[in-house]
Amino acid sequence: MSIHINAEKGQIAETVLLPGDPLRAKHIAETFFENPVQHNSVRGMLGFTGTYKGKRISVQGTGMGIPSCLIYAEELVTEYGCKNLIRVGTCGSYQEDVHVRDIIIGQAASTDSNINKVRFGEKTFAPVADFGLLLAAYQIAQQRGFRTHVGNIMSSDTFYHDDYDQYKIWQQFGVLAVEMEAAGLYTVAAKHGVKALTILTVSDHLITHEVTTAEERQLTFNGMIEVALDAALGS
Numbered sequence: 001m002s003i004h005i006n007a008e009k010g011q012i013a014e015t016v017l018l019p020g021d022p023l024r025a026k027h028i029a030e031t032f033f034e035n036p037v038q039h040n041s042v043r044g045m046l047g048f049t050g051t052y053k054g055k056r057i058s059v060q061g062t063g064m065g066i067p068s069c070l071i072y073a074e075e076l077v078t079e080y081g082c083k084n085l086i087r088v089g090t091c092g093s094y095q096e097d098v099h100v101r102d103i104i105i106g107q108a109a110s111t112d113s114n115i116n117k118v119r120f121g122e123k124t125f126a127p128v129a130d131f132g133l134l135l136a137a138y139q140i141a142q143q144r145g146f147r148t149h150v151g152n153i154m155s156s157d158t159f160y161h162d163d164y165d166q167y168k169i170w171q172q173f174g175v176l177a178v179e180m181e182a183a184g185l186y187t188v189a190a191k192h193g194v195k196a197l198t199i200l201t202v203s204d205h206l207i208t209h210e211v212t213t214a215e216e217r218q219l220t221f222n223g224m225i226e227v228a229l230d231a232a233l234g235s
């Protein structure tokens, strides 16, 4: 048992999907896993382990934001020996040609978080995805016909902003969308020498103000989750 996960050693698989929402973790386990077993209930941050197409795999909710996500990422790696961390989340698009319901694969993650200033001081670390996981996810998404974008994403420390126009600097530099965890996840994966990837579904649009309905989001999430699970098969 670790401080925030009450699973026994060996109860969590080496490959873990990481949604922010613990109820999405439950949905993934109930929809896609054979014989899912709940391995965590601490703070209601649900986690499950089961089998997908013959491979043992886990899903663990992380909560929202880098600080919460990194508690789970650190404990999964250091206490449970997890080696492949695949975030499956939602994001807001920064680009006209990146539409709601599209899939984004986070090749790299910019951030307004202070975490890496604390770590690296004046120097800059570039948090990047594992290339093997990224390539597998991209090829699977292409085969399935999903509109898919690969590139830089922005991990923000805030969901609500005093100045919404601040997105324009990221937009201008080609950043695809905003979410709240990937830069931290990629950094911690690098620190421990494990693999990480972030796959997102666009749930809203910062420019056009389009949003997805709850039902649409559910269906689109399933596409993203299948991409993540099938990419995980080769991990």
Ligand SMILES: O=P(O)(O)O[C@H]1O[C@H](CO)[C@@H](O)[C@H]1O
Pocket (backbone or CB within 6 Å): 019, 020, 021, 063, 064, 065, 088, 089, 090, 091, 159, 179, 180, 181
């Ligand atoms: O859908 P999830 O995985 O929670 O991801 C996004 O949604 C939350 C904000 O609503 C943040 O965690 C953000 O990163």
Ligand SMILES: O=c1cc[nH]c(=O)[nH]1
Pocket (backbone or CB within 6 Å): 090, 091, 092, 093, 159, 178, 179, 180, 203, 204
């Ligand atoms: O962090 C997030 C997630 C979804 N949509 C946003 O605008 N921001």
